[in-house]
Amino acid sequence: MFASCVTCYAPCVTFGRIAEIVDKGETSCCKAGVIFILINLIPCGLHLLVDPCCLGSYRTKLRQQYSLPEAPCNDCLISCFREPCALCQHYRELKNQGFDMSAGWEGNLTKKREEMTVPVAEGGMTKR
Numbered sequence: 382m383f384a385s386c387v388t389c390y391a392p393c394v395t396f397g398r399i400a401e402i403v404d405k406g407e408t409s410c411c412k413a414g415v416i417f418i419l420i421n422l423i424p425c426g427l428h429l430l431v432d433p434c435c436l437g438s439y440r441t442k443l444r445q446q447y448s449l450p451e452a453p454c455n456d457c458l459i460s461c462f463r464e465p466c467a468l469c470q471h472y473r474e475l476k477n478q479g480f481d482m483s484a485g486w487e488g489n490l491t492k493k494r495e496e497m498t499v500p501v502a503e504g505g506m507t508k509r
Contacts, residue, residue, distance in 0.1 A: 400413030401485050404442075416435070420435055443475070444456070
């Protein structure tokens with residue numbers, strides 16, 4: 382529900398969050414959001430060529446990272462004709478993979494590290 386509302390009014394936020402997670406922190410949410418806005422400022426004819434390729438490349442990366450099928454059609458076609466739906470789909474897939482989308486890449490790494498730490502018993506082992 383959150384992703385669809387945000388995507389409807391501010392798709393740059395949804396795209397930024399997706400890009401940060403898919404790029405494993407190499408691209409910040411803010412930087413990706415600004416890129417999304419700039420691409421959408423390109424005059425109509427060129428915008429229709431650039432935007433689907435950009436969003437489609439993230440769809441492809443996401444599919445490859447989680448071994449998802451390219452169905453029912455090509456990534457760029459889905460991104461071109463169903464951009465808001467594709468963004469919501471990417472967001473939902475990353476949430477299903479266990480990511481807290483609002484935490485960003487670093488927040489998710491910290492959470493994973495905390496889950497992986499083994500608690501140490503106080504007093505240690507004793508011999509009977």
